[in-house]
Amino acid sequence: MTGPNRLLVACVDAHSLIPVTEQEAVQRARDAVGVSWIHLEVVDVEDAKRFLLGTFGFHPLLVEDALSTNERPEVKEIDDDLFLVLPVLRESGEEPEFFELAVFLRTHLMLTVSAKEMPAFTTIIDRWEKRPQVAEKEVGMMFHAVLDSVIDGYFPALERLEDRIDLLSDQIFQGDTQHLRELLAVKRDLLEYRRRLSPLRDVANSLMRRDLPVFTPMSRPYIHDAYDGALRLMELVDINRDVLTGLLDVHLSAVSNSLNEVMKKMTVISTVLMTCALIAGIYGMNFDKMPELRWLYGYPFALGLMVVSGLGIIWFFRRKRWI
Secondary structure, three states, X not given: OOOOOEXXXXXXOOOEEEEEOXXXXXXXXXXXXXXXXXXXXXXXXXXXXXXXXXXXXXXXXXXXXXXXXXXXXXXXXXXOEEEEEEEEEEEOOOOEEEEEEEEEEEOOEEXXXXXXXXXXXXXXXXXXXXXXXXXXXXXHHHHHHHHHHHHHOHHHHHHHHHHHHHHHHHHHHOOOOOOHHHHHHHHHHHHHHHHHHHHHHHHHHHHHHOOXXXXXXXXXXXXXXXXXXXXXXXXXXXXXXXXXXXXXXXHHHHHHHHHHHHHHHHHHHHXXXXXXXXXXXXXXXXXXXXXXXOOOOHHHHHHHHHHHHXXXXXXXXXXXOOO
């Protein structure tokens, strides 16, 4: 290609996608006996648009969707081309990274487009190699390897998120009430996963129900298997979301109970201090005709009265089970 975009073609023997020129990619697609897989990593959008429109003749609407960086997962069929957008999860660091993988399907061609490097290329080609007699003849089988790899990429991330929720659950039920920020962060991640996976499930469901020529009776059961995988992902997200909602309620209840305990203690302290202040106020009045004003033991008596009154109030509260 004339621009900085990368063209790759599947090489089963090398277990990878190998870089090729535009002419080599077109030649491989034209001369292939079975099914060809070409992958385009987009850097220069205009050059990629020229390649997709001019070289392969895809519909302009499909090309526009393929080069969009914020396209919702979908299935479109225009002329003899089947077009799909899949949400791919790539874990690079602490935060998950999502991007779209566009797929063009023809009878003997699968062309994928992404703005970033597609993970698990080796895994996809390994799956293709396990069924070489089928994959070389069926574009549906090759697409299933890609779709299945995209779906499987979510399971480790969701399992780690589930472990994180279990850890938070143990800490909260032990009385730790300092995890509200982390609970809300996990809830945000679950909402993001649901936003990505819900359309992916719809895509798999649409492929399973529609009569599409690129999927033969041999490849349809594999698409159904991919749909089952998407359903399991949605179940994981929904179950963990329900658990997290319950944890948030428990956390808020624990915080409320903790606040009530603090208020009880502060009420007892305030009552004791008010009683002591009452005694101190009575003995601090400046009247000439006050009993015990010049009493030798007046000061210790006042302090003792304060202590006895405070202990009596605490005993009374405990007897009433207020503390």
